[in-house]
Amino acid sequence: MRYLRWVILPLWLAALYLALIWVPDERSLGVSYRIFYIHMGVAMSALIVLTVNFVISLLIVFMRGRREQLDHYAQATAEVGLLMTTATLASGMLWAKVAWGAYWTWDPRLTTTAILWFLYAGYLLLREAIDQPQKRIVYSAVYGLIVFIDVPIVYESVRWWSSIHPVVFTESGMNITPQMFIAVLFFFFAMILFSIDLIALRAKQQALREKLERLREKRLGDLGY
Amino acid sequence: MSVEKQFLEYVFFAYSAVFLLIFLFVTNVWRRTRRLEQQLSALEGDGEKETR
């Protein structure tokens, strides 16, 4: 984990170089389609990180042990997932302004992604609002299981309904040129490794906070409160 | 303004928007971790004084 950070920085620089300079312009959208690389990177990270959150929630609900440690990761993945979803919406809206002429349309994929944002914002608010630790762990895990319903819907939305949003992964293979694929792959790995690092950092911080709280209570106990 | 330049602006905005979001998140996490570490060391320091 320590050395991860030294991999991420060059990977990001390489990804930026590939996406912004190396890959040639596209025919109809010109230079503007270069938003695609960062958009795709954060969008895929968002869906993957939220899927990890779902797996953690499953473990918390159906397995007994190590709930506290798992819960730190549940919090961390939800936060990073929400961050990535926000980034997806932000970059997507700017691209939409160029490609479709409006910041927002009620396209199925945009709509389901907006709902996704609200669901995980609600998840984090729910966590904040429950004081009792045991209750917070189980309640948020149960809510995490329910909100995950939207993640496969976001992924499939462009395939199920007629959408103006472009599809990259189709049954007949990738919908992009090999050069674009390489650049996207770099961006994707840069984003996902960065997400892992952030999640680890945030989970470590949670553990630290818990340790602090325990220590405080012990001190207060020693002083006779 | 030429279309090409306008496109370039949007690319710039999109990349900086994402990096700004990430930057804000990371600094927030770092700040909070530092504060926690400070509080922790302060608390441990107190304890040592008392036991002495």
Add this chain to the structure above:
Amino acid sequence: MIRSAGWILWKDITLELRGRELLLPAGVFGLVIAMLYGFAFDPSKSGLHGMFPGLLWLGIFFASFLAVGRAFSIEADSAQQLLLAPIDRGALFVAKLALNVLLTLVLAAVMTPAFTVLLQTALPAEVGTFLVIEALGLVGFAAAGTAMGALAAQTRLRELLLPVLLLPFTSPLLLGVVSATSALYGPTPAAASSWIGLIAIFDVIFIVVPALLFEFLTEV
């Protein structure tokens, strides 16, 4: 299990009939919404009729929301006693769900005529289909509301958190009921059937998934 669910439901209905703590405020709120819509949108303009299904359903959702959110707060002070009673956890969920369905049905029965009168529209010609849409839609809303109400009742913020938890979930349901109702007013009422399918899927998901997970909530 059905028996104990029946007892809890009967207890809540008796409480409601004596105190009228849920239906009365929510019902009056529903009527107030209709009146405010009347002020905000001029009902004499023809453009309003296209918006009527959306206005009606938003009104019903918001008013139901007040009633549904409190179903688990009824015994906020005595929740422990209820959980100590030797009854199946599933029975508790079923009872609360049934209560919420009843409450929302009563609310809709009051609000739908009031909305048609105050906004100067008529019900669609196929009243039977309309009632099916209304019943299915309200079951879905009550189911999602029961699940989220169970979560929200245990938080510090209680009902304040419920809109954030519940309303994003109900967006596909709202899309379904509004589109189905609009189809009934349109030239091809048969188009409503696929939307009714969407509503039914929503109902099944939000009855089955929370019912399976409810047990875990009562453990802690």
